[in-house]
Amino acid sequence: MNFDFSDEQKQLRDEARKFLAEKCPPKAVRTVLDGKEPYDRELWKGLAEMGFLGVAIPEAFGGAGAGHLELCVIAEEMGRALAPVPFSSTVYLAAEAILLAGSEAQKQKWLPKIASGEAIGTLALFEGKGNPSPKLIKLSATGGSLNGVKKPVPDGAIADFAVVAARTGSSGRDSDISLFLVDMKAGGVEAKSLTNVDPSRGQAELTFNNCKAEPLGPAGEGFSIISQVLDRAAVLLAFEQVGGADRALEMGRDYALDRIAFGRPIGSFQAVKHMLADMYVSATLARSNCYYGAWALSTNASELPEAAAAARISATQAFQHCAKNNIQVHGGMGFTWEFDCHMYYRRANATALSLGSLSYWEDALIDRMRKKNAA
Amino acid sequence: MNFDFSDEQKQLRDEARKFLAEKCPPKAVRTVLDGKEPYDRELWKGLAEMGFLGVAIPEAFGGAGAGHLELCVIAEEMGRALAPVPFSSTVYLAAEAILLAGSEAQKQKWLPKIASGEAIGTLALFEGKGNPSPKLIKLSATGGSLNGVKKPVPDGAIADFAVVAARTGSSGRDSDISLFLVDMKAGGVEAKSLTNVDPSRGQAELTFNNCKAEPLGPAGEGFSIISQVLDRAAVLLAFEQVGGADRALEMGRDYALDRIAFGRPIGSFQAVKHMLADMYVSATLARSNCYYGAWALSTNASELPEAAAAARISATQAFQHCAKNNIQVHGGMGFTWEFDCHMYYRRANATALSLGSLSYWEDALIDRMRKKNAA
Amino acid sequence: MNFDDTPQEAAFRAQAKAWIAANAPRQYEEELKNSSLGRTQLKGANILEVAKAWQKKKADAGWACLHWPKEYGGRGATPIERVIWQQEEGAFGKLSSMFIIGHGMCGPTMMAFAGEEQKRKYLPPLASGEKIWCQLFSEPAGGSDVAGLRTRAEKRGDDWIINGQKIWTSGAHYSDYGILLTRTDPNVPKHKGLTMFFLDMKSPGVEIKPIKQANGQSDFNEVYFADVKIPDAQRLGEVNDGWNVSLTTLMNERMSIGAGVATGFPELFEFCSSLMLEDGPAIDDRDVRSKLAQWAVKASGLKYTSMRAISALSKGERPGPENSIGKLVAGSMVQDVAAYALDLQGAAGVLSGPEDAEATGKFQAMLLRAPGTRVEGGTDEIMRNIIAERVLGLPGDIRVDKDVPFNKIPTKGRA
Amino acid sequence: MNFDDTPQEAAFRAQAKAWIAANAPRQYEEELKNSSLGRTQLKGANILEVAKAWQKKKADAGWACLHWPKEYGGRGATPIERVIWQQEEGAFGKLSSMFIIGHGMCGPTMMAFAGEEQKRKYLPPLASGEKIWCQLFSEPAGGSDVAGLRTRAEKRGDDWIINGQKIWTSGAHYSDYGILLTRTDPNVPKHKGLTMFFLDMKSPGVEIKPIKQANGQSDFNEVYFADVKIPDAQRLGEVNDGWNVSLTTLMNERMSIGAGVATGFPELFEFCSSLMLEDGPAIDDRDVRSKLAQWAVKASGLKYTSMRAISALSKGERPGPENSIGKLVAGSMVQDVAAYALDLQGAAGVLSGPEDAEATGKFQAMLLRAPGTRVEGGTDEIMRNIIAERVLGLPGDIRVDKDVPFNKIPTKGRA
Incomplete structure (x- = not known):
């Protein structure tokens, strides 16, 4: 091993x-x-x-x-x-x-x-509030033309092409959804930048108006492909989250060592020490879940769906936890624009949602664990 | 005011x-x-x-x-x-x-x-696992005779009489349930004591075998009466829980002041101070919710169902929280039979379940808040 | 146990209600009601002007600073009357936010330590909102350790010369006066070399810079002092006794209860009541319900804790440090509530523009403002210390700098 | 990144597997598998005898104390081989619980500090389970502050005379030997006046009393010493250097990873998978799922953290204090998990008898045992200190007793 x-x-x-x-x-x-x-x-x-x-x-x-x-x-x-x-x-x-x-x-x-x-690419999946689900995809594809609105689309305003999830059927089943490739420069799509909690990363609304598109993958398999993409992205994004969590922890630790209050480094107060210890614990558990996700991703293991959900949940929470408590360790200074703490807080909260919410992944994890146990 | x-x-x-x-x-x-x-x-x-x-x-x-x-x-x-x-x-x-x-x-x-x-009395409501619900009541009442098994029944083995919830219909509605009064000394009931997590309070299984019983309240209104009884008991039991929580907090505080480690009272370490502060916070929030419950109970206010659920949830958690962390403050000694800490821990966990679980009351609270808002 | 007014209280409430109904700026009521953490502007109106006008109107009719003596611009009202007023004023009370520091902290400090002539000169325009005051205690080096401040005051003739920097001063940019805590002797332990003053914020040498907060807004300022002159007559309390003077200020801050703390719960409950998830209304989801119930009992617990404090107040009892609970609980709760509201929105929860976001972006604004709530007015950690020490009687933290001359205390943790 | 054995590891695993298949006491396997926190007995068999027999069988075949040198009864195996053995031994490993202290702490301390002759005499029967050892460090006055111990050792001729009391001694009642930390000089600061010994637990003057725990069981003992004589030859390390000797013991404890910590999660997941709530299977309830998911990722996080540590071990790296995570996380998790399992049972969750309770009362036993897990082997607070100080490099707590003679340290907080 x-x-x-x-x-x-x-x-x-x-x-x-x-x-x-x-x-x-x-x-x-x-x-x-x-x-x-x-x-x-x-x-x-x-x-x-x-x-x-x-x-x-x-x-x-x-x-x-x-x-x-x-x-x-x-x-x-x-x-x-x-x-x-x-x-x-x-x-x-x-x-x-x-x-x-x-x-x-x-x-x-x-x-x-x-x-x-x-080329910058993106996945245009969501149409307003909600989590990844065939039911929530209304954008229609008929005769190779797309009509509808996607938002939020990450980096949608700067993308050169987009993979678009579109409705090609109305049976109420997953097979109603197919994927398309759209060259953003070919016309038929209008992109509007949207304000978001982490302006260091762009979000956009894409309006498709008789937009020419070519199919990506077999018709009716769009949602199954998306599910696989989301699992893979979940592991990769979880690594980003763990990287962010670790850095936020480091920033907090460094500040706690440098900053003096009541005549001693604030890191000598148990309230601060234990807050940082708890950050370390969540970052470490997340990292370990991520490693398992990495193994599953790299070997295309059947455990990938479960491993991806575990990595995603764990890393999302670790980053949110470390980012918010890094601000707390910094006290008032942590709440200034000037200090970098809020950039981690913003990124943590934005990334937490980008592939569907925590609740969504919690539900997914239990589903997948049941299936494995039943198998 | x-x-x-x-x-x-x-x-x-x-x-x-x-x-x-x-x-x-x-x-x-x-x-x-x-x-x-x-x-x-x-x-x-x-x-x-x-x-x-x-x-x-x-x-x-x-x-x-x-x-x-x-x-x-x-x-x-x-x-x-x-x-x-x-x-x-x-x-x-x-x-x-x-x-x-x-x-x-x-x-x-x-x-x-x-x-x-x-006379010692009790309410025989539950029939094994589950929360208060008409559906889970199988014990039947026909021609003034009860047949079936109730467990757990608090103090069932020492009770002189019992209020028994029985099934008198099969419409699938709440009106299938009626209440009966049973004189435990009149025969037809067998009581068996059951081991429970808090042996300082008895739990029993009651087996009714063609047991004579007289109706209590109108036929078919059993569950509606029980709901009212449970709300009233929830407030009263919440006061017991707050009393227990306060005492556990006091025990922890006193020990933290007396016990020396590393040359100083353990209550001078922030980890212990803040643990006790958090216990105080939950006990205080619970007490305030209880006061509102007391007002609603004593005035028969329409707010009683909501107030009872809030008091119940808050006091259940405060007692569990204070009882378990009181043991933690006491360290190893807190885990001995000799110290009284475990008696509070046992009572806290037993009382938490006696009128239905925390999850049940959470659900009830939101139901009631919605109804109030809709009204 | 009841929620009823006494006959006197009922009469006072009726009078207040009637006056407010006749005089309040109703046109802003809806907007004020809907404002929540992280967003306090009025559209199409200058909130400072609206607030000043409302305060002046109240003062003219005897409804300003109710608990202050009449001769200083108040009404001489009882503490419970003040609470009743706040209840009746409702959303319009949000217009008072820029006066809170002046009325709650600076005014009482002046009342305790200024000369009679000064009180008659400065307090009535403070009460009426014509003059705004700010409080200059916090410093970059201070933080939770308020007494660690470094701004120097040196005596020169009848004046004091001030040099240094303050931070986190709410409203410094629109304030007319401020109370200022300075170090007058760095050779003694830190609590023993401080002195309090009040000063004209327009004095030469005072420079004010807004602080851009993590959420992009600017509610606070840095204030720089370069050879600012303050007459000795504007000293509050004895030289080097400033720490005790500041305790009066801070104790008065704790007296101002009843204002209530924002938990975000009412907003979340309303949001969940109307939000549709994929499988139905959010409020029918068992997971949502469990989380809502947990927050509901915290919110109601805080509400009734505050009512208990008001009852104690009406019996003449002094509210104690128990009230630190509100800030401690609400501070992190609002952060959790906001994050959960975003979670319920799924991927679109990232959007924060009022047009694109659910619930006009209210929860996104709340989330970005929330980290400040766990810090301002005392961090969570300081609040827990207050509860542990002053309520539960546990020992204070070990103070390594207690007997050390201020200028011998280290300033940096790692060389 | 892979979970595959190297060829050598695979060969070792195959050999271990085959031997275990042929020799393990299969009749107890099911019962051992199902035992969980708070319940460790075997029905109809004396677990001590079964355990000793299994250990002896292993020792005879060269499978005991794998990482010990062969001359002391071990196998001279690599750390990773030891882990592979544990994996293959599976539920039978639960039979080793009474040897853990001896093999993990006493043995290594003897190896480091005893004379060669003593090692050859005492270690092989310890390895084979014929003799059981215990560790006598904790005292009523000590707790987390191990060095605050008061048991006195006084030199008399070639012997030391021991008086005092130890507590929380696992298995003292069935132990043959023990290692004992004593105070030999109370006039110097507490860490500097300690000395380590080993002793025969059957020595005159040793009295053992079981401690009845909060859950009614007795896993630990109090051990009283009244004029117990220990020859100076049984001293481990120098006089007054016992603290350093004890650090060796405790460091070795941390080396024994891979055993895994009980979280209660597998039991809860299984329980929820079969439990029917009023509205359907528990596992379909969104509230149940959310809570399960939270615990699932903690449990898997711990599992993979332990695998990372094993990988580091197999590369020759020393596991560090990072492993404190497992104890910290699992300790309170098992308590929460147990309480939630009771909650799911509703009012009947209070029942704890194996016949009346759901899941044979497993979760009730877990709940009552759980408070101990947050304390034994270092409290949650000590674990957080270890992580903060040794992993993150934050300062130690202020030690007011560091330079104070032991007999001048106060013993009671309030007069």
Whole structure:
């Protein structure tokens, strides 16, 4: 048994951390947060050059062909640095969907562009409030044309293409849903940026008006593909969340060591010590669940659905917990715009919702555990 | 506004506390806990002499005719002292049921005996696992005879009479249930004591075999009466719980002041201070909810169902929280049989279930809040 | 046990109700009612102007600072009358937020320590809202350790010269006066070298910078002092006795109960009552119900705790540190409630714009404002210490700096 | 990242599996599997005898104390081989509970501090279960503050005379030997006046009384010492250096990972999977599901944290204080899980007799045993301190007694 990343993978993590420390300091995040740029173009370019965008894309399609464990360690670093780029939408959602369901031609068209940083992709799934569900998909696809509205779509306003979930039937079954690929530059889609709790990452409303689209994967299998994509993205995003949680914990720890009150470091008060210990506990449990998710993802194990849900729940809560208590450790200063604490708090709460809510994943986990037990 | 007990009521509380401190020290509780006696007969007699058993029973029926606020303050002290007597089953359940639904003759027969300590009563409602619900009542009443099994019945093995919920119809509606009064000495009932998590209070299984019973209240209104009885008992029991919670908090606080570790009182460590502060918070919130319940109970206000549920939930959790953390403050010693901590822990966990579980009352609270809002 | 007014209270309530009905700025009532944590603006009106006008109207009719003596602009009312007023004023009371510090802390401090002439000069315009006061205690180095402040006051002739920086000053930018705690002797232990003053906020050398908060709003300021001159006549209490003076201020803060703390529960209950989830109304979902019930009993527990405190007040008892409960419980509850409301919205919960978000983005605003509630006016940790020490009688934390001269206390944890 | 054995590990596992299949006392397997917190007896068999027989059988075949050197009764196995053994031994491992202290703490302390002759004499019968050892550190006055112990050892000729009392000694009543921490100099600060010994538990003057626990069972003892004589040859380490010796003991305790901690979750999940509530299966209830999911991810988080530690172990890394997590999380979780299982049973949840209670009263037993789990082997508060200090590098608590002679430290908080 080696329930850990390999030395090479750890080296890749260190490399990513070093790269991001240099290219993505907090002030780079703030440039996007403050609305000066929709995303960090320089960083995006750099990530492509480092080979990070295509790390899990096969060499045949312009990627590094390394694999998903490699992508996991990079995801962790992206989360730790709060990288203000469309990484999760492009790499975890769009690329995974194409890898799973795309034709050879579709793969040849988009994957190399993703790996090289030329194309930003996204998944247009949600239509207002609610969680992933076939019932909530109203956007219609008829005769290769899409009509309807998707929101929120992560990075929808800067995407070059989108994987769109559309209704192609009305039987009330999952098979009513099919996936389509839309070239955003080809017309028929209007994107509107939407204000969100984490402005360092964009959200948009996409309005499809007789928009031409090509099918992605077999008709009627859209929701089954989406489920697989969401499980895969859940593991990857969980690594981002664990990266963020760890960084928030570190910030809190450092402040507790430096800050003096009542003549001694605040980290010498048990109230603060134990708050930080509890943060460490939740971050560690989340990390361990994530490792199991990484194993399941990288081996395409039948345990993936269960492992993904566990990683997602655990990492979502760990990041929220660490981010909010990092502010608490910082006291008043933590509640200023100037300190970076709120950027982690914003990201933690935004990421918590991006693949469906905590309640949704709780329900999913128990469903999957039952199925496994019944099997 | 005077959202507090009156000076006379507070004086009654002091009187009850003094009486119980003398007549019901922890070693009296242990006598029953250790199985040497089924309940504390001397104490029961004393409570009758003090007029506590009949405090809310009208003078016409041999009581003090004081009222339910007076009963609340006594309940709090009973809880604080962990009184090992059938007070809640006799006074909150049986007496309240007769007061609500009994005929003049039934009241004349039983209420004076309750007030004088001659009769122990109970409510036989549950039939194994589950919460209060008409559906779960299978015991049948036909031609004035009861057949079936009730468990757990609080104080069922020492009761002189029981109010029994029985099935008299099969329409699937609440009106299938009617109440009956059973003289336990008249034959037809067999009582078996059951081991339970709090041996300082008895639980029994009652087997009814063609047992003669007289109707209590109108046929088909059994469940509606029970609902009212449970709401009233919920407030009263919540006062017991708050009394217990307060005492557990006090024990923890006292130990934290006395016990030295690392050269100083353990109560000077924030981990212990803050644990006790949190216990104080939950006990105080529960007390305030209870006061509102007491007001609603004593005025028969339409808010009673909602107030009772809130008091019940809040007091159940406060007692469980304070009892378990009192053990924690005491460390290893708290986990010995010799220290009294576990008696509070046992009582807290037993009382939490006696009128239906926490989940049941949570559900009930929201139902009632919705109805109020809809009205 | 009852919720009824005494005849006197009922008469007072009727009088207050009638006056409010006739005089309150009804046009803003709906908006004020719907404002919740993190959003306090009025659309199409300057809230400061509206608030000042309402306060002046109240003062002219004898309804301002009810518990203050008449000669200083109050009504000489009883504490319970003050509570009744607050109940009747309802949502319009939200207009008083900019006066809370002045009326609740600065005024009482002036009353206790200023000269009679000063009181007659400064208090009536404070009561009527014509002049706004702020409180200058917190500093970057201070935080929970208020007495750790570093702003220096040095005597020069009949004046004191102030240099330093304050932080977290609510309303400094629209305040006319402030009470200021300074260090006058750094060679003695920290509590023993402080002195209190009041000053004109327009004094030369006072510079005010808004603090941008984590949620993007600016409710607080930094205030810089560069050789600001304060006449010795504006000293409150003895030189180096400022810590005791500040305790009066802070104790008075705790006296102002009844204002109620925001828990977010009423908003969440209303939201769940109308929200449709995929399988039906949110309020029918057993998971939602369990969580709502848990918050419901906290919210009602706080409500009735506050009523118990008001009852004690009406009997002439002094509210104690028990009231720290409200802040402690509500602070983290509002954060949890807001996060859960977002969770119920699913992926769309991330949207925060009033047009795009559910419930006009109320819960998103609440979530972003919430971290402040666990810190401002005393952190959760300080509140638990207060409860443990002052209510339960547990020992204070070990004070390593108690007998150390202020200028010998370390300022940085790691070299 | 994989869960596969290396070829060597696979070979070892196969060998262990085969031997266990051929030799384990299969007749008790079902009962051992179903035993959970708070209930550890075997029906119709003396668990002590069954355990000793199994241990002896293992020792004879070279499967006892795998990580110990062969000359002391072990196998000289690698840490990962030990973990593989534990995995294969499965439920039969529960029979080893009475040897854990001896093998995990006393043995390693003897190995580090006893003479060669003593090691060859005492360790093999300890490994084979023929002799059972206990550990005598805790005292009524000590608790979390282990070094605050008061049991005196006074030198008389070549012997030491012991007087005092120990508490929370697991298995003292069936133990043959014990390691004992005593105070040899009360005039120096508390950590500096301690000395470690080992002794024959049958020595004159040793009196053992079982402690009745809150749940009615007796897993621990009080041990009284009245003029008990221990030869100086049985001293472990230098005089007054006992604290350092005890750190070896405690560090070895932390090395024994992989045993896993009881969370109660598997039992609860199984219970909910079959339980019918009024409206249908418990597992279909959204409230039940949400709570189960929360516990599920804690349980899996602990499981995979332990696997990460095993991986580190197999690479030769030393497990650190991170492992305190397991005890901290599982301790209060098992208490919450048990209380919730009772809640699901409704009013009948109060019943605890195996015949009357749901799930044979397993959760009631768990609930009553649970308070002990948050205390034994270090309280939750000590675990959080360990994580905060040793993992996160935060400062230790202020030690007011650090430089104070032991006999000057106060013993009672209030006069």
